[in-house]
Amino acid sequence: MTQGSSHSFQAPTGTRDFYPADLARVRYIEQAWRTTSIRHGFDEIDGPTFEHLDLYTVKSGEGIVSELFSFQRAGGERTYALRPEFTPTLARMFAARAGALPRPTKWFCAPNFFRAERPQRGRLREFRQWNCDILGDDSPAADAELIACAVDALAALGLGPEHVKVRVSHRKAVEQMLATRGVRPEMFQAWFTLLDKVGKINNDQFIDQARGLGMDTQRAMNILQMLVTATRFEEPTTQVMLSEAMGGQGPDYFKKLWAELRAAGVADWCWLNLGIVRGLAYYTGMVFEIHEASGAERAIAGGGRYDQLIELFGGPPTPAVGFGMGDVVLSLVLQDKGLMPADQQIAARLGTLPDAFVVSNGTPEADAALSGVVGSLRRAGLHARRSYKATRNVGKLIQDAARSGARFCVIVESDAGASLKNLATGEQAPVPIADLARWIKLGELPHAG
RNA sequence: GUGGUUGUAGCUCAGUUGGUUAGAGCACGGGAUUGUGAUUCCCGGGGUCGCGGGUUCAAGUCCCGUCAGCCACCCCA
Incomplete structure (x- = not known):
């Protein structure tokens, strides 16, 4: 090995050096996250920076290993991994004290995470992510409270409904929509994967792939129609779509959800869009994403309901809903909109x-x-x-x-x-x-x- | 993992068809002069031109490799 070659002293790929002004901008965002969470009644927690690798393969399968930084202690046998997300740690912590914790338990954290992927715009190998979770409450009100917390943090940073859209959907609604069009339950996951691609692939590609899953052209186009546009909940077409999609059972869940979103004062930010399904297999109910309004940049935040996950990690059956919001895309959006304050304004806000x-x-x-x-x-x-x-x-x-x-x-x-x-x-x-x-x-x- | 693109001071860049000790502005430091919020003037530190090899009498400039940044694909907890 050559000694002292200059690249040894570069920061590792996908990491950032934070000089004073850079760190102040991160702190500015973190402060909005933290104060908003606390105002909304969440308690801050944290866990270890690394966990046993098994904790992550339980939920995501062995395939996840290539996506994270794992290692063994010299001479040790267990394999560890730098945390790529917080949910497994949260589930582990909740399960360990489930009997003593109140329902709902509302927790948040905002630490750093690590993923071994190639960096690109809006995506790095180390980043900060704010996570909020409500455990032990399966009501639409809990879903709405969670969304409202995410929205309020964005508002605290100067964003408004004209800048970002919260697009809300529901796994069950999408499943029913598919079922009424002849899709069998065992095909749902394959369909979610396809639906998640809408917007990235063109209409012909969608219809091709839908036909590959056994759907006829007419119905595929009908589904596509429903997925591509985000609509306001109050619009008559939304109501028609919901009652159709949910097989006549009625948009009861959404009615309650929207009433709560209105009560929280964030309904103006929210759109209904059944095209949002999220790739993750573990979501069981409401799912949502927050994007820059014109569709620029990656998702600012995403989350949903995962009622079976706590059990998977050894806890009692516990309904849960949560979201994650990273600092990288959020910073880009704030800069895009000219909403990242000047250094001295940030220092004033941080009291430094x-x-x-x-x-x-x-x-x-x-x-x-x-x-x-x-x-x-x-x-x-x-x-x-x-x-x-x-x-x-x-x-x-x-x-x-x-x-x-x-x-x-x-x-x-x-x-x-x-x-x-x-x-x-x-x-x-x-x-x-x-x-x-x-x-x-x-x-x-x-x-x- | 795949592809495209870029790589000269801390930052923004200039460097003729390859030619001698690589430049500017800003920033940073020092001094002089005005005793009071971008005054003016002078001086200075800082780059082995990402790194390594090759071609050549001669490479920042041409060729190959490599590393890194950026962008996209894959994936997205």
Whole structure:
């Protein structure tokens, strides 16, 4: 092996280095996720960054192994895998204490995940993903509450119904729609796979593949018609479609779901679209995806109901509904829409802007006093920064202070006195060094008269 | 795993038909001058041109390989 070749020191494929401004943008998104979850009554949890590989093959089969990072400890026998998703950990944690947990249990997390796939736009090998789950409640109200939480986080980031669409569907509705058109239950999964491709393949390809699954052209076109367009729940055509699709049983579930979505104030964001089925085999009821409104970018979020999964992981039969929202696509959409705030606005929102930026007026006694001033402000609980520049150009130093986003600039004049300048208003007043912290905390300047 | 495309300072780029010590702006650091929020001027650090090989008297420039980025397919928890 050659030693020290430069590529050894590049970050691994599909990972990101977060410089201060980059990390602040992630924190901005995470803060919206976290505060929204908490407001909606979810408790934050987390699990290990890696799990036993078996935990993932139980749900997804051996085929998943090539999609994740797995490893063995040197000398060890068990195989581990970096977590590619949270649901198995969640199920394991819930199952372990199911008897003691309330119904519903509402949990969220927002950690990093790892998938061994080729990176492309909107998809990396390490990313953050927000997960919210409601366990132990099988009502349409729980489905709606979950969707509302996802929507509110997007709203907190400045997005609106004009920017994104929540497209809602239901596995059972799609199954009934297929059944009334002669599809046998054992073919449902094959059909879901095909339905998931609508939008990626053209109409002829769809009909070809539908015929391959034993559907005649006429019915295939009829199904396609139903799938391609997202419609408003209130539209008469939606009602007709629902009663047709659900074999006359009536769109009872959707009526309840939409009433709850309206009550939560998010119905404007939501569309009904039976074409949303999600690829995953384990969904059992409602499924939804959130996309940029024009269809640009990958899905911002996706989720649904998985009433059998907790049992699969050894827990008691427990209805559950959840979603995941990654930071990568969300960041792209915010940037596309011009909704990613400037660095300093983000810092303001995160509370990381300095309270004071301390500079010297260039005299020897001020230079000597500067460190002490900074120290006293910090001990007083203030976020104080200082100039490390050697220049005595006060204008340049104030420029640095302004660039730091600090509320005040302290210009040290001597070992006892300073000028306190409000950088937002430009006002300035002399203040004894002993009183600086008090005035800065007050957020004001002393006025002469 | 497959295909396309790109690769010169931290960033945006310039580098004639291959020709000597590889440039600019911004950013960063220092100094001078105005004592107060992009003043002006001067100076500086930083690149083995992604990496490796080949052709040539001579390669940032041509050829091959490789790595990485981006985009798409596959897949998408």
